[in-house]
Amino acid sequence: MTSELFTLTITEARERLVKRELSAVELTRACLDRAAAIESRLNAFITLCPREAIEQAEVADRLIARGNCSSLTGIPLAIKDIFATRGVRTTCASKILEGFVPPYDATVIERLRAAGAIFLGKTNMDEFAMGSSTENSSFGPTRNPYDLRRVAGGSSGGSAAAVAADECIAALGTDTGGSIREPASFCGVVGLKPTYSRVSRYGVIAYASSLDQVGPFAKTVRDAAILLGEIAGVDPRDATCSARPVPDYEAALTGKVEGIRIGVPREFFVEGMQEDVGLAVRSAIKQFESQGCQVREISLPHTQYAVAAYYLIATAEASANLARYDGIRYGLRAEADNTLDLYNRTRDRGFGPEVKRRIMLGTFALSAGYYDAYYRKAQKVRTLIRQDFFRAFNDCDIILTPVAPTTAFELGEKIADPLQMYLSDIFTISVNLAGLPGLSVPCGYDRKGMPIGLQLIGPPFGEEIILRAGDAYERSGCVQRQPPPL
Ligand code: GLN
Numbered sequence: 001m002t003s004e005l006f007t008l009t010i011t012e013a014r015e016r017l018v019k020r021e022l023s024a025v026e027l028t029r030a031c032l033d034r035a036a037a038i039e040s041r042l043n044a045f046i047t048l049c050p051r052e053a054i055e056q057a058e059v060a061d062r063l064i065a066r067g068n069c070s071s072l073t074g075i076p077l078a079i080k081d082i083f084a085t086r087g088v089r090t091t092c093a094s095k096i097l098e099g100f101v102p103p104y105d106a107t108v109i110e111r112l113r114a115a116g117a118i119f120l121g122k123t124n125m126d127e128f129a130m131g132s133s134t135e136n137s138s139f140g141p142t143r144n145p146y147d148l149r150r151v152a153g154g155s156s157g158g159s160a161a162a163v164a165a166d167e168c169i170a171a172l173g174t175d176t177g178g179s180i181r182e183p184a185s186f187c188g189v190v191g192l193k194p195t196y197s198r199v200s201r202y203g204v205i206a207y208a209s210s211l212d213q214v215g216p217f218a219k220t221v222r223d224a225a226i227l228l229g230e231i232a233g234v235d236p237r238d239a240t241c242s243a244r245p246v247p248d249y250e251a252a253l254t255g256k257v258e259g260i261r262i263g264v265p266r267e268f269f270v271e272g273m274q275e276d277v278g279l280a281v282r283s284a285i286k287q288f289e290s291q292g293c294q295v296r297e298i299s300l301p302h303t304q305y306a307v308a309a310y311y312l313i314a315t316a317e318a319s320a321n322l323a324r325y326d327g328i329r330y331g332l333r334a335e336a337d338n339t340l341d342l343y344n345r346t347r348d349r350g351f352g353p354e355v356k357r358r359i360m361l362g363t364f365a366l367s368a369g370y371y372d373a374y375y376r377k378a379q380k381v382r383t384l385i386r387q388d389f390f391r392a393f394n395d396c397d398i399i400l401t402p403v404a405p406t407t408a409f410e411l412g413e414k415i416a417d418p419l420q421m422y423l424s425d426i427f428t429i430s431v432n433l434a435g436l437p438g439l440s441v442p443c444g445y446d447r448k449g450m451p452i453g454l455q456l457i458g459p460p461f462g463e464e465i466i467l468r469a470g471d472a473y474e475r476s477g478c479v480q481r482q483p484p485p486l
Contacts, residue, residue, distance in 0.1 A: 185453025
């Protein structure tokens with residue numbers, strides 16, 4: 001029995017913890033043992049914190065004994081290594097942050113701590129969240145639990161793999177262009193990118209500030225709703241964070257989807273999409289219809305420009321955000337005779353090839369003479385993409401698409417061809433450009449047994465309706481989860 005504790009969902013674990021049938025220490029130990037048994041194959045974690053986790057679990061058990069617990073008390077979580085965690089090294093999977101131990105917690109970490117959650121460790125990712133496969137990590141790639149020769153997706157590949165392989169109960173990631181939804185889909189778990197501004201980014205290492213957003217990975221839609229409820233909400237330390245009240249997301253999961261109008265964009269069923277992905281998504285559409293949803297075709301005509309606009313805007317913002325890594329204040333410092341050399345050598349040694357490529361692209365896009373041709377034009381295209389979505393939401397309540405054109409690809413398959421890698425995000429990045437919420441829900445497996453995900457997109461602050469639809473789909477039981485063959 002104990003050996004299976006790590007497969008529990010938040011909801012199941014919470015029930016047993018409250019009834020005192022299970023202790024937080026037992027649950028935490030089960031996850032840590034599971035990680036110890038499979039980490040050498042998966043590499044989902046950059047840093048594991050077994051001692052701290054058990055200490056936190058002991059505190060949680062005392063709180064539960066006093067009847068003093070909230071929804072996450074005693075629940076073991078994994079945290080993407082992009083969040084500042086007090087006293088625990090935070091690397092962003094980069095050599096340039098070598099030795100950096102934050103003296104403070106990100107707001108979301110503070111909130112989860114206050115809710116009694118347990119932190120098992122920090123998960124692997126693409127360096128500075130730049131990538132779609134977790135191969136751009138200076139700690140080596142994470143492997144997909146369903147096939148160790150394949151990628152887990154990225155950039156939050158470690159969090160997705162850790163949830164899929166039951167090394168934790170749920171996890172936290174960030175999504176700038178698809179980094180929660182794509183790895184969730186590749187690993188067969190639920191991932192949610194909330195509306196831009198829904199969750200505080202204080203203490204989250206910045207990649208592209210007009211796109212970055214924090215969100216949960218979980219085994220069920222309900223668990224994702226519970227986590228979102230804990231992390232969402234206004235934060236005086238993040239001026240971009242919305243003051244809009246946080247609804248009870250769990251209460252939104254009524255199981256009723258009758259009458260919901262689902263838009264299916266014709267531009268998202270493209271040539272080159274893997275056949276099994278198209279089939280699985282189409283059968284999910286049928287399932288929604290049989291549950292009483294009205295499905296209609298819609299058009300998002302500027303979709304074809306999304307990848308180009310994103311890779312100008314994201315790199316431009318990254319080139320500015322990454323200027324702070326100069327070897328002076330924290331992290332790696334190279335030996336040098338003068339300050340300029342120190343900057344140059346530190347950045348040369350500290351950043352990996354993809355990060356350097358992005359800084360150069362972004363600096364170019366912003367430079368005098370090119371700004372109007374590239375950066376300003378990309379911003380105009382972004383507005384058109386947003387308008388496409390707002391027009392579409394006149395005719396539908398949510399939008400349904402595949403998460404990615406393929407299932408998880410093989411390690412090394414796309415790493416030499418950045419453009420091919422960038423195309424993995426073709427269905428997710430327009431959602432970031434428009435600032436909308438997007439949910440990735442497992443919808444089947446391809447003929448090789450690799451998971452497939454479907455994406456539900458909502459209007460701004462429409463998390464409740466996409467969670468409700470995702471939960472109803474999950475509860476219909478039309479997809480039987482197959483545990484990874486580990
Ligand atoms: N793959 C995209 C990129 O490399 C998105 C990454 C992300 O969402 N952080 O920029």
